Amino acid sequence: MIRACLVALLSHWRRNPLQLFAFLAGLALATALWAGVQAINAEARASYDAAAATLGEGQFDQIVPKAGGSITQQDFVALRKAGWLVSPVIDGRHDGVRLLGFDPLSSPASFGVGQVAQTGNLAAFLDPGQLYSNAETAERLQTDIQIVIDPAIAPGIAVGDIGVVQHVLGRNDLTRLLLHPVQPMIRPALVDLVPGLRLQPANQTSDVGELTDSFHLNLTAFGLLSFAVGLFIVYSAIGLAFEQRRGLVRTLRALGVPLGFLVILMLIEILLLALLGAGLGIVLGYLIAAVLLPDVAITLRGLYGAEVAGTLEFRASWWASGLAIAVLGTLAAAGGRLWQIWQMPLLASARPRAWAMTSGRVQRVQSIAAIGLLMCAAAFLWGGSGLLAGFAVLGLFLIGAALALPVVVRPVLRYAEHAAKTPQYRWFWADTQQQLPGLSLALMALLLALSANIGVATMVSSFRLTFVDFLDQRLAPELYVEATDTAHAASIEETMAKLDVPVLPLLTIDIEVRTQPAQLFGVRVGPTYRDNWAFLDAETDAWDQVEAGAAVIANEQLARRAGLWVGDEISIAPGVSLPIGAVVADYGNPKGQVVIGETLFRQLHPDVTLQRFGLRTSEPQQLRDVLTNDLGVANSAIRDQSAIKAFSLQVFDRTFTVTAALNVLTLAVAGFAMLMSLLTLADLRVPQLAPVWALGLTRRKIGQLELLRAVVFAALACLFALPVGLGLAWVLLAVINVEAFGWRLPMFLFPADYVRLGIYAILAAVAAAAWPAWRLARTPPNALLKVFAHER
């Protein structure tokens, strides 16, 4: 009995290979999309980590020489012996490439050599004496040392074991010592041990960590959206297959197959198919990630059971989440259908339910559900707080909007029917209304895909604009220099003046504003600040006032925390209060900051000496040489911000391209759902079209009208998707981000992108409708005639 039944059930797919293909392909695409996002998320995280590691020299407190120069081996040994947990770093230049040597055993920072440091594969790192850099840098390096290409390392830098780097540089001293975050409670003071060295606290100004975390969160949200789109597609695929087999189920039961047995058999069947689809999807996901990510090597390493431990974990999470989406999604989708079959009376009519769904009751229920969900979303928005509430808003809003779509579309179609002039078009609009229930799932999938696209495009583009602005503002000076003392600072300033290099001195001291710790900065107001700083809100002449010592600039974090805004007075020193002239967006910085003019700062804090500068130059490399060779500035005291900026942008652009490609894929999947629904409906439509054909509409015309219908549906979905997508972007930027990080990303609109997306969607719908329409247009007349014959 099992065999006979299984053969009967599976023969459905054999006779409808297209449906099987659609089902598997839909499931595979959805799984692939999910798995792809997962992979890209992981990859992006790795890239950010690489960036953070390269930028992360400032993450740790360091010990550096007081007057430029270097640290001797003896100093290092003395510190270690006294209990200081320090790790040596050598930093020098060779062939215009910055060489960083560190001790992988003791270093708290990994300098971007993530895999080596993480896997603990130290032997490989230490043994043959090799350097690590990206391909481009490797070409520039002329050395007998073997260079291992690692794309995760920031451009222009090569790293290696300290001994190797010392050998290449022909030096045996050290540049600085990194302090472990955890140090013994009792250790001798630094001055007593090594009088020539000083402690340089970790600096936060270049930390883009929080900004990238935020982007990451949004990428995760995008993964969730893909999941939702995938779920819709699986749901509609299974729904249609079950719909078509209601007659079969009835026949099998009439012939004596027990209901419970049949339901279990169908469950097994659908799970087997789900596993097949998921398997294909996971392979496809790998391919997507491999194509999208420049770093194919990592993916392949993951595929072929790599030698790197970190990659194995990566693979397990792929499989698990890919299988999970397929099986859970399929179960969720099939559960309802199986329940219906369980409930279906043996002698019920085999009439497909898609047509029964036209009943007003279903529509009423759907409207009520949509309104309920949207109201819940609103309630969470006003009443809720926390990240979970933010995600609840997101989910409720999206599902509510999807359910509302058919409810909103129907009156539009009804109006079109009334407005139609010719009987032919009146029939067309009426018929379109009749198609709505059968297509509504595909339409919801299209709507979700489109809204996700619009939302994510808006989010990512807004994010990018903000990010670039932020980098311009934060990293405006190409070089950032730290002098050892006032005299050193003065000599640097003097030389720079001679070279015509604009100097931006930076004076800083910790203060308290309304019990909040904050940093007070004194800056020399000039074109760099005026041009690059992006204010959230400002008086028109804010910089003039700051220069004149009549106002301050506060960063967003401080303003929000202290409950202050432009125009409010702020106390920056005992007895000194100034109005806030502007609030500046300062992403990725947890600290409160107040900026005042250089003159005022020197008046308030005459004891604070000038030690830090920003330098503007178009030739950072040459200026760097001047600083190190002529002025005795240690390499570690110079930060090449233009390189950091370039690298950050490159990392970001990579993610950006990937997201854009994923967007296109989501649309393709939605198009697929549409194709599937249309193909399934096409068979059911023959009896409906026969009378129209008999009344004089050519088959060709019928085919054209089918295409037109797809365009109408897609256009309506697009129109509806625009507000939904923008709402989605708004929730992501203004709700979820604020909940997660305490600051809000500004939202920009990109109408050209939306128009392009709309065109894609309509093209996808036309592509999906083309084949079914062509098939209908070529339905042989005798198939249409059969409808009227007794025999059918």
Next chain:
Amino acid sequence: MTDLAPVLQFKGVTKSFVNGSAAVPVLRGVDLSMDAGETVALTGESGSGKSTLLHIAGGLDTADEGTVHVAGHDLGPLSDSARAEVRRKDVAVVFQQFNLIPSLTVSDNIAFQARLAGRVDQDLIKRLSQRLGLTDHLGKYPETLSGGQQQRVAIARAIAARPKLLLADEPTGNLDEVTAAEVLDQLLQLVEETGAGLLLVTHSRAIAARMKRQLNLRQGRLA
């Protein structure tokens, strides 16, 4: 459960359907007894409850009151799956709508119920296909056959399962007169050969006249 026991027995069977709030009685106490090998015609106006009676006999539906015995089984106390087993092994139904499995070939359709019942007789299937003129169509799918051919496939499927009781609900209702007569001839011959009991619902006096016994359903009772 001897051969002498009736293959189908109704005692005081009633059935009503709920229509809105009112219960509409369809069968008001049906008594019926059929022996193995007996052929019985069931006639009655449209809506008189013929199909309902047939469904109850086939275990597809249940009686409100009274007892129903099929091939020695009392259907009343049986669970759903036990009734399914009776359907699978002892009864076969030929529907007006054929109810073939569209995704299986003609030959798989013919063998299908026999497979479910666990008694495939390739010889019988071969003979049936020959007798019913289906030999040329065995590899085809049902949708490509004419109505008469599809009904023959349904009959072959029912008989190939070697049921003790064969129920047919207007099996020739969808066929033209000549085809109907042909199909009926073949059905009666096959029933005679296999010794199954046949209860056949029909509108046609001519067809009813070919059965051993004629029953008329009127006002929920048999006469």
